[in-house]
Amino acid sequence: MRIVVAMKQVPDTTDVRIDEERGTLVREGVPAIMNPFDAYALEEGLRWRDALGWPVIALTMGPPQAMEMLREAVSIGADEALLLSDRAFAGADTWATAHTIASAVEKLGDVAMVLTGKQAIDGDTAQTGPGIAAALDWPQLTFVGRVSEVAGDHVTVERYVEGGCEVLRCPLPALLTILKDANVPRMPSIRGKMKARKMEIPVWGLEELGLEEGEVGLEGSPTRVVRIRTPEMRGGGEIHEGEPEELARLLADRLLGEREPS
Amino acid sequence: MDYYLSEELREIRDLCAQIADEVVRPAREDLDRENRFPTEIMRVFAESDLFRIYIPEEHDGLGLGVLALCVATEEISKVCGGVAVCYAANALGAMPILLSGNEEQKKRYLPLLASGEKLAAFGLTEPDAGSDAGAIKTMAIRDEKDGSYVLNGTKQWITNGGEAGIYTVIAVTDPSRGTRGASAFIVEDGTPGFSYGKKEDKMGIRASATRELVFEDCRVPAENLIGKEGMGFIIAMKTLDHSRPGVAAQAVGIAQGALDEALRYASQRKQFGQRIDSFQGIQFMLADMATQVEAARALAYSAARMIDAGARRFEKESAMAKVFASDVAMRVTTDAVQILGGYGYMREYPVEKMMRDAKITQIYEGTNQIQRSVIATALIRETAARGR
Incomplete structure (x- = not known):
């Protein structure tokens, strides 16, 4: 059995620029980091690796520079890494991405769990994790705040939902999206860094995955981004100070004044 | 300045900087105020292999030597000199075993220290034996029946005392032979x-634990004797010669941390309508601070490199690095407090702590006066040797 942590390399800022024509994010010139939420998925994988001995494979789909993030995952403790990279994968929406990653999970075989962060901080869709589960026809456990048990054939989790917590038991294999409540990610180690520097990380493309161009990348993406833009900044509020009575009058005058301009 | 560190050393530097920033920085103020040992941070250091750095590969270490230890200590010290000494004191405690231990002792203890499962401490100083280390009174009497030793006496101001699992202790086995x-x-x-x-309730490095070690008819098995009887003082001196570049690195780190704070503050603080780093008075202070820190670092790294290269004698260079870097740390942290002015004097800003932490580097592991004696003795000996 093994654990796959599906991760994403993202721009190191939430203030990323947008290419309005192509409807995509502009990544050039922005430092790339491991999606912060994925660090919790990795840590959860490593915890259960430490407990059960199941190796952890860090996996990502992305351009060649995403290799750097995989090396970071290895320096933190991932046993292996795998990069899915091909020109044909470019421009993928969450459906095509999930389909591509699911194909890799199938090809790897013997995978008990796929773990992801709850969402990526660039696209913020939170769709790719569930999409992988759908493509694999596996059960999915989203918003997992605690993984309380992983046994040979099932997993028990606490799912943090609005207003409460669901305790769910689910057969394996399954896909889990992990919240930051689940753990505190460990630091890289010196041995991990040395291992990461020397590791030959395999790259799988269209051919290795046995996929057709029409089912991946922009071509395989049913979603079309019609328009993407930065919302207009709202005007700033006004702050008034004074006695309650005086302030109430001011407010009433303003509201009435706006309704009935004289 | 670029010291052309190897890729491994750069990795260690970057990792230690990351850990210092993400793990040590948020905790340092509380640890200092509460005089609390950073057990949790030591666990993180252990998991990140920081205790393996200076231990040979055959004993589960990384075998990267004194320079690597200095680089790690410096990075941690930039953020907290107290946490850094909890870390570096392990190397001091391990050094007698590393340098003079037999294979059995190395096999038994070094892997425990490499993994961080146990911390180490070094016990030399006593109430009446500080700079005059030869005056120690702790006795170790050999029991002729089984060869074991019975220890009696008190060691004072032992860093990691009470926190460490393994102590290397110097005691007198034959009072008639003096230091021998x-x-x-x-x-x-x-x-x-x-x-x-x-x-102890200390002025600085308050995250570290400083305690007495008390021995009352404490029986230690014969196999725990390091080297031979009578070698204790030589082992202690060799240990300190190896560890002093680490103190220098701690001092460099504290000074650099204070300089960074002063630079940041001076670029933001405005007086007379201008940033204070536009004033020549401040600029000259910053320039002198930076130059001193760089010189101290160069000396510390050079001494460490000399040790790693296998030099036969290096007590002079080791002492020079320690004395220079610790004096620099005291001056630079004092100047940093000066640049921050009233804010610098307040606990809310980190530089007053750095100034308190810096002071000990002039005192421990041989006072700076003792270091100067070591340097002078070496100079006189070298001169005499040349004259022959």
Whole structure:
């Protein structure tokens, strides 16, 4: 059995620029980091690796520079890494991405769990994790705040939902999206860094995955981004100070004044 | 300045900087105020292999030597000199075993220290034996029946005291032979007759634990004698010669941390309508601080490199690095407090702590006066040798 942590390399800022024509994010010139939420998925994988001995494979789909993030995952403790990279994968929406990653999970075989962060901080869709589960026809456990048990054939989790917590038991294999409540990610180690520097990380493309161009990348993406833009900044509020009575009058005058301009 | 560190050393530097920033920085103020040992941070250091750096590969270490230890200590010290000494004192405690231990002792203890499962401490100083280390009174009497030793006496101001699992202790086995009558022993925490005195309330490096080690008829097995009887003082001096570049690195780190704070503050603080780093008075201070820190670093790294390269004698260079870097740390942290002015004097800003932390580097592991004696003795000896 093994654990796959599906991760994403993202721009190191939430203030990323947008290419309005192509409807995509502009990544050039922005430092790339491991999606912060994925660090919790990795840590959860490593915890259960430490407990059960199941190796952890860090996996990502992305351009060649995403290799750097995989090396970071290895320096933190991932046993292996795998990069899915091909020109044909470019421009993928969450459906095509999930389909591509699911194909890799199938090809790897013997995978008990796929773990992801709850969402990526660039696209913020939170769709790719569930999409992988759908493509694999596996059960999915989203918003997992605690993984309380992983046994040979099932997993028990606490799912943090609005207003409460669901305790769910689910057969394996399954896909889990992990919240930051689940753990505190460990630091890289010196041995991990040395291992990461020397590791030959395999790259799988269209051919290795046995996929057709029409089912991946922009071509395989049913979603079309019609328009993407930065919302207009709202005007700033006004702050008034004074006695309650005086302030109430001011407010009433303003509201009435706006309704009935004289 | 670029010291052209190897890729491994750069990795260690970057990792230590990351850990210092993400793990040590948020905790340092509380640790300092509460005089609290950073057990949790030591666990993170252990998991990140920081205790493996200076231990040979055959004993589960990384075998990267004194320079690597200095680089790691410096990075941690930039953020907290107190946490850094909790870390570096392990190397000091391990050094007698590393340098003079037999294969059995190395096999038994070094892997425990490499993994961080046990911390180490070094016990030399006593109430009446500070700079005059030869005046130690702790006795180790050999029991002729089984060769074991019975220890009696008190060690004072022992860093990591009470926190460490493994202690290397210097005690007198033959009082008639003076410094040649001292021997080094490995004493494990929990040995009957071995207890700890009060935890000291210190001016600086308050995250570190400083305690007395109390030996009352404490029986240590024969196999825990390091080297031979009578080698204790030589082992202690060799240990300190190896560890002083680490103190220098700690001092460099503290000074750099204070300089960074001063630079940041001076670029933001406005007086007379201008940033204060536009004033020549401040600029000259910053320039002198940076130059001194760089010179101290160069000396510390050079001494460490000399040791790693296998030099036969290096007590002079080791002492020079320690004395220079610690004096720099005191001056630079004092100037940093000056640049921050009233804010610098307040606990809310980190530089007053750095100034308190810096002071100990002029005192421990041989006062700076003793270092100067070591340097002068070496100079005189070298001159005499040349004249022959």
